[in-house]
Amino acid sequence: ETGVTQTPRHLVMGMTNKKSLKCEQHLGHNAMYWYKQSAKKPLELMFVYNFKEQTENNSVPSRFSPECPNSSHLFLHLHTLQPEDSALYLCASSLSRTSGRGNEQFFGPGTRLTVL
Amino acid sequence: SQQGEEDPQALSIQEGENATMNCSYKTSINNLQWYRQNSGRGLVHLILIRSNEREKHSGRLRVTLDTSKKSSSLLITASRAADTASYFCATEPDRGSTLGRLYFGRGTQLTVWP
Numbered sequence: 189e190t191g192v193t194q195t196p197r198h199l200v201m202g203m204t205n206k207k208s209l210k211c212e213q214h215l216g217h218n219a220m221y222w223y224k225q226s227a228k229k230p231l232e233l234m235f236v237y238n239f240k241e242q243t244e245n246n247s248v249p250s251r252f253s254p255e256c257p258n259s260s261h262l263f264l265h266l267h268t269l270q271p272e273d274s275a276l277y278l279c280a281s282s283l284s285r286t287s288g289r290g291n292e293q294f295f296g297p298g299t300r301l302t303v304l
Numbered sequence: 305s306q307q308g309e310e311d312p313q314a315l316s317i318q319e320g321e322n323a324t325m326n327c328s329y330k331t332s333i334n335n336l337q338w339y340r341q342n343s344g345r346g347l348v349h350l351i352l353i354r355s356n357e358r359e360k361h362s363g364r365l366r367v368t369l370d371t372s373k374k375s376s377s378l379l380i381t382a383s384r385a386a387d388t389a390s391y392f393c394a395t396e397p398d399r400g401s402t403l404g405r406l407y408f409g410r411g412t413q414l415t416v417w418p
Contacts, residue, residue: 190348230307231347231392231408244405278346291396291406292337295346 191215194279194296201269202304209264209299211279220262221293222254223278231278237262238284269303276300308336308376308393308409316415323380325412327393328373334398336369337406338378341390350378350391355398383416390414 192213201207213220222234236244237256251273253265262279280293308329317323327336335354339347353360353369353376360367366379380387390413394406 190346192346194346228410230410233405236405276344280347291335292349292352293347293406294349295339297346298344300344 190294190296192279192281192294192296194277194299196299197297198300198302200302200304201266203269203271205269206265206267208266209277209279209301211262211264211296213260213262213279213281213294213296215281215294217281217294218259218284219282219291220256220259221280221282222262222264223280225276225278225298235264266301269301271303274301274303307407308395310391310393310409310412312412313410314413314415316417317383318417319383319385321383321416323383323387323414323416325378325391325414327376327378327409329376329393329395329407330374331395332398333371334396336367336376337394337396338365338367338376339392339394339408341392341411343389347392380414383414385416385418388414388416 195210219238224232233246234248235254240256251268255263276298278298279296282291282293308327311326337352338350341347351362351367353367364381369376390411392408392411394408
C-alpha cells in the first residue's frame with residue numbers, strides 16, 4: 189500500500205453520465221496530481237494541486253473538472269465524456285510540488301474508466 | 305519533448321539473469337526517478353538519483369546517471385518472476401515553470417520467466 193487510495197477501481201459510464209473519481213492520501217502530503225494513462229502512451233499529467241490550489245491544468249478538456257477541498261482529498265468530476273477518454277486515471281501525491289528534496293510521487297492504484 | 309525515453313520497449317529474460325533498462329532525456333534535470341508498475345495498477349517509486357550523483361544502490365537495484373550524455377540505466381540483479389512489470393523513468397527539470405513536474409517515458413515492459 190502506498191498510502192494513496194482511489195475509488196472506484198473500475199467505472200463504466202455512458203457519454204451522458206456524470207460521475208466522480210475520488211482520491212485520498214494519508215501521507216500528510218501537500219501536492220496532489222491527476223494523471224491519465226492510455227495504452228502505448230506516456231503518462232499524461234492532467235492537473236496539479238499544491239496546498240489546495242490548482243497550479244497546473246495541462247490543457248485538459250472542460251469535461252474533466254478537478255476539485256481539491258483539502259490537502260488530503262482530490263476529486264475528478266466527469267461529464268459528457270467521449271470513448272477516447274477511456275483510460276486508467278491515476279492519482280498521486282508528493283510532499284509538495286517543489287520539495288527541494290526531489291519530487292518523489294506516491295501513486296494510487298488507479299481507476300479503470302470505460303466510456304461507452 | 306522533455307519526456308524520458310526508455311530502451312528497450314520490452315525485455316524478456318530468465319530468472320536469475322540481470323535486467324538492464326536505459327533512459328535518455330533531453331533537458332537539464334534536478335533528479336531522475338525510476339518507477340515500477342504492475343499490470344493495471346499504480347506506479348511505485350523505486351529510486352531517485354540527483355543530478356550530482358553518478359550511481360545509487362537499493363537492494364537488487366543499481367541506478368547510474370550520466371548527465372553529460374543525458375542518460376540513466378536501471379540494473380536489476382538476480383531477477384525474479386515477481387520483477388515482471390513495466391518500468392518507467394521520470395525526470396524532474398531543474399528550472400522554469402516546469403520545476404517540480406515529472407516527465408515520464410513510455411516504459412520498458414520486463415518479463416521474467418521462471
